[in-house]
Amino acid sequence: DPCGNFHCKRGRICEVDKENRPVCICQDPMTCPPSTKEFEHVCGTDNKTYDTSCQLFATKCSFEGTKKGHHLHLDYRGACKYIAPCTDYELRQFPLRMRDWLKNVLMQLYSRDSESPGFLTEKQKNIQVKKIFENEKRLKAGDHPIDLLVRDFEKNYHMYVYPVHWQFSQLDLHPTDRFLSHSELAPLRAPLVPMEHCTSPFFNECDANKDKLVSLIEWGHCFGIKAAEDINENLLL
Numbered sequence: 288d289p290c291g292n293f294h295c296k297r298g299r300i301c302e303v304d305k306e307n308r309p310v311c312i313c314q315d316p317m318t319c320p321p322s323t324k325e326f327e328h329v330c331g332t333d334n335k336t337y338d339t340s341c342q343l344f345a346t347k348c349s350f351e352g353t354k355k356g357h358h359l360h361l362d363y364r365g366a367c368k369y370i371a372p373c374t375d376y377e378l379r380q381f382p383l384r385m386r387d388w389l390k391n392v393l394m395q396l397y398s399r400d401s402e403s404p405g406f407l408t409e410k411q412k413n414i415q416v417k418k419i420f421e422n423e424k425r426l427k428a429g430d431h432p433i434d435l436l437v438r439d440f441e442k443n444y445h446m447y448v449y450p451v452h453w454q455f456s457q458l459d460l461h462p463t464d465r466f467l468s469h470s471e472l473a474p475l476r477a478p479l480v481p482m483e484h485c486t487s488p489f490f491n492e493c494d495a496n497k498d499k500l501v502s503l504i505e506w507g508h509c510f511g512i513k514a515a516e517d518i519n520e521n522l523l524l
């Protein structure tokens with residue numbers, strides 16, 4: 288079977304052409320398996336609820352070559368809902384909380400890794416993460432007031448530099464080109480949008496030059512890592 292190990296992008300399926308070669312064609316949304324749980328619904332950037340992500344990507348494929356196809360992405364998990372506007376004040380706070388959260392995620396991986404290795408590479412562990420983990424001044428995970436997060440960022444700025452790079456490298460995979468596309472950002476964005484109403488405005492602002500891609504420098508800037516010497520490609524694994 289020529290389609291046996293042939294991989295097609297999301298929204299496409301493999302078919303064998305007349306010369307018995309595998310080709311990817313758009314999947315008919317009708318052939319997507321129906322959702323069995325409510326959380327399989329997804330909200331598209333057209334603010335339409337799709338039964339499953341299969342439905343969304345099959346629909347996107349059917350509009351390929353058109354503006355609509357180009358602009359349709361998975362916005363977030365779950366049915367579309369009303370998302371309150373994000374005020375400028377909230378938008379300024381958002382990166383502070385997210386930066387703290389990134390650091391905590393890394394710390395959690397580090398402590399989990401000591402029980403069952405594999406979450407982090409040796410290089411990550413030994414050089415970058417260990418330093419943060421062992422720093423006694425580290426703010427422990429918790430729901431901290433914004434002014435404390437602000438002060439901690441000023442005092443312990445260097446603790447935040449690596450986590451911001453780490454998250455970038457976790458997302459920059461398809462392809463690994465130092466730019467994050469909408470679909471590369473999706474694993475971080477999609478679960479966050481329904482819970483944090485500033486997520487979309489934040490990521491839109493991150494793309495400072497509005498080319499639909501977030502570069503490492505833009506990423507660093509939107510997390511407050513501003514100095515050129517602190518944004519370092521060598522920190523990306």
Ligand SMILES: *[C@@H]1O[C@H](CO)[C@@H](O)[C@H](O)[C@H]1NC(C)=O
Nearest residue numbers: 333334335366367368369370
């Ligand atoms: C998106 O759809 C939801 C649910 O139908 C609705 O409540 C919300 O107002 C819509 N948002 C926008 C920006 O149109």
